[in-house]
Amino acid sequence: MRYADKVVIVTGGAAGIGAGCVRVFAREGGRVALFDIDAEHGEALAREVSAAGPGQARFFHCDVSRADDLERAVGDVAAAFGRIDGLINNAGIHPPAQSIDETSIDSLEQVLRVNFVSTFAASKHAAPWLRRTRGTIVNVSSMTAVLGQEHSAAYAASKGAQLSFTKALALELGRDGVRVNAVLPSNVDTPLMRAWAATLDDPESALERVAGLQVFGRMADPEEIGRVCLFLSTDDSSFMTGQGLEVEGGASLDY
Ligand SMILES: NC(=O)c1ccc[n+]([C@@H]2O[C@H](COP(=O)([O-])OP(=O)(O)OC[C@H]3O[C@@H](n4cnc5c(N)ncnc54)[C@H](O)[C@@H]3O)[C@@H](O)[C@H]2O)c1
Known part of the structure; x- marks a missing residue:
């Protein structure tokens, strides 16, 4: 029960790593606000997780590519639960492998909007609530932020932006006791x-x-990333902020 009665927002929580986070936090007693555009899978997961307990999950329809939708959804969570202790900025997209010549500026802007602007906007709108609880932000970046990835310049840049943002925001919010870290899966x-x-x-x-x-x-299994997000969201990591944890199964070793 390492997250008993605390409230965490997981963006992109209907599938993949986000769903792994939803399951892990609810199993530890958390109240999980699941943001996604996929209502069918989001609602189903929230029902399943709440039935299993001991925590609960509630689905909130939210398109993270729209800052106004994020602001509304964060407000809805605060109204429903009265507090916000954690934010996991996980929702993201990976376009098909494309050279820079094939990548349009419109598609670059779309990737940045979904993967990075959403991270900034959700953090901005959650910050007033997180200051009250001395809460945490975890940004799900990627090893591509530090290693690059062929034919994925737009994606890797969006993940690098999340990592730099993590460090800058950790400085800004640390004074209020809010910790900001990133996870970099392979x-x-x-x-x-x-x-x-x-x-x-x-x-x-x-x-x-x-x-x-x-x-x-x-x-990795999605819950293996979820457990690292849990670690970064509890006092087990109380002296860590501004860090990018490379959760990569040794993928970057022996270059
Ligand atoms: N899978 C990997 O190997 C891997 C590796 C490194 C980093 N990541 C990062 O992890 C995060 C999650 O990836 P995943 O593999 O679980 O993806 P996924 O596609 O399996 O799941 C993503 C979830 O986000 C939701 N989503 C997408 N766009 C959205 C939007 N505009 N608004 C709200 N929800 C939206 C989807 O509906 C889905 O439920 C991403 O940020 C990705 O960059 C993944």
């Missing part, structure tokens, strides 16, 4: 990962190759 077995593989000629061998990039010979 490869996680999620719908996003499988959708990306499906765009390639041989999806099965692509997934096998990706699994082999980690020293364990497998991708």
